[in-house]
Amino acid sequence: MNKNAGAEKFEGHASGFSDGDNRKLQVVGKGRSKVIPQATAPHMTLMTAMAAMCYLAVLAIGALLMTDAAVNSWTSQIASQVTVQITAADGVDVDGDAAKVADILTATKGIAGIDVVSPDAARKLLEPWLGEGGILDDLPIPRLINVSIDQSSPPDLELLRATLATEVPSATLDTHRRWQAELISMAGSLTWLAIAVLSLIATAAIVLVIYATRAAMEANREVIEVLYLAGARDSFISREVLWRFCLTGLKAGLIGSLLGFATFVVLGLGSGRLSEPVKAFLYHPLDSGSANYAAFIVVPVVATMISLITARISISRVLKAMF
Numbered sequence: 001m002n003k004n005a006g007a008e009k010f011e012g013h014a015s016g017f018s019d020g021d022n023r024k025l026q027v028v029g030k031g032r033s034k035v036i037p038q039a040t041a042p043h044m045t046l047m048t049a050m051a052a053m054c055y056l057a058v059l060a061i062g063a064l065l066m067t068d069a070a071v072n073s074w075t076s077q078i079a080s081q082v083t084v085q086i087t088a089a090d091g092v093d094v095d096g097d098a099a100k101v102a103d104i105l106t107a108t109k110g111i112a113g114i115d116v117v118s119p120d121a122a123r124k125l126l127e128p129w130l131g132e133g134g135i136l137d138d139l140p141i142p143r144l145i146n147v148s149i150d151q152s153s154p155p156d157l158e159l160l161r162a163t164l165a166t167e168v169p170s171a172t173l174d175t176h177r178r179w180q181a182e183l184i185s186m187a188g189s190l191t192w193l194a195i196a197v198l199s200l201i202a203t204a205a206i207v208l209v210i211y212a213t214r215a216a217m218e219a220n221r222e223v224i225e226v227l228y229l230a231g232a233r234d235s236f237i238s239r240e241v242l243w244r245f246c247l248t249g250l251k252a253g254l255i256g257s258l259l260g261f262a263t264f265v266v267l268g269l270g271s272g273r274l275s276e277p278v279k280a281f282l283y284h285p286l287d288s289g290s291a292n293y294a295a296f297i298v299v300p301v302v303a304t305m306i307s308l309i310t311a312r313i314s315i316s317r318v319l320k321a322m323f
Helices: 003-016 019-026 039-079 093-108 121-131 158-166 177-217 220-228 236-268 275-283 296-320
Strands: 081-086 111-116 143-149 171-174
Touching: 039 081, 039 177, 039 236, 039 275, 039 296, 081 093, 093 111, 093 143, 093 158, 093 296, 111 275, 121 143, 177 220, 177 236, 220 236, 236 275, 236 296
Parallel strands: none
Antiparallel strands: 081 143, 081 171, 111 143
16 A cells, blocks of 8 residues: 555545544553443453353352362361271170270270260161151161371381270271271362363453454444554554453452352352352451462453454454454
């Protein structure tokens, strides 16, 4: 394109602009660019959708952290205790065998304490499943002994199991390792599920930014063309447009994080089952310096980076297609 032809095209475009478009051109270079107005439909759509996705991301991360903390607490409790069960069968002196087991456990190094569960307490443990009827009186309820493990110097559980099997055949040692393995497996599955959800949210955010970038630039195509013909470089136009999308991603991330934090605060009110882990998630970091609050900081940062990188690539491609 020669200089005269470019000038004629510039004049032709400029003469066909409305007063609003001319005002847009006049503010270029005076503060932040108005090439892409903040209140355009693509921007508002992007802002709303990304805020909703950031809100879901905060909920997913918070739920994952709470689940992980609960599983760690449960597995720690399971690892610190074992149970000895004395089967009530014909010819078995349950009370006598319980006393023998108590003596063996007391003499075993690494045992921090023992608690022989009384028959009445054992019945109460079964009542939620079997009811309070007389059926419990007819059942051979086993005697249970809860054993606390010294975590600093735990005992040899396999040796203890063999000793009990030899000296008290009616006693069996349950280390709860099967339950611990199931809890760890469940936590791993939930972690991968949360990662999959967050990946889907990030993918949807990228697609939205691409759509919004293309739509916004097409809606302001004439303004961009005149800026280009007036001598603006691709880097200038890209920077002015990119700034708008960067702010959009940051605002959406902050809105989503604030809504997520407010949701956890509301869930933590009261004394229900859900409120306790939520309270631990929100207020425990103040005592231990935990990084739980990073969930509310990371999401806005990631949303801003997604908007910045995706918009930059999309803007470059759109400008190449235009010119």
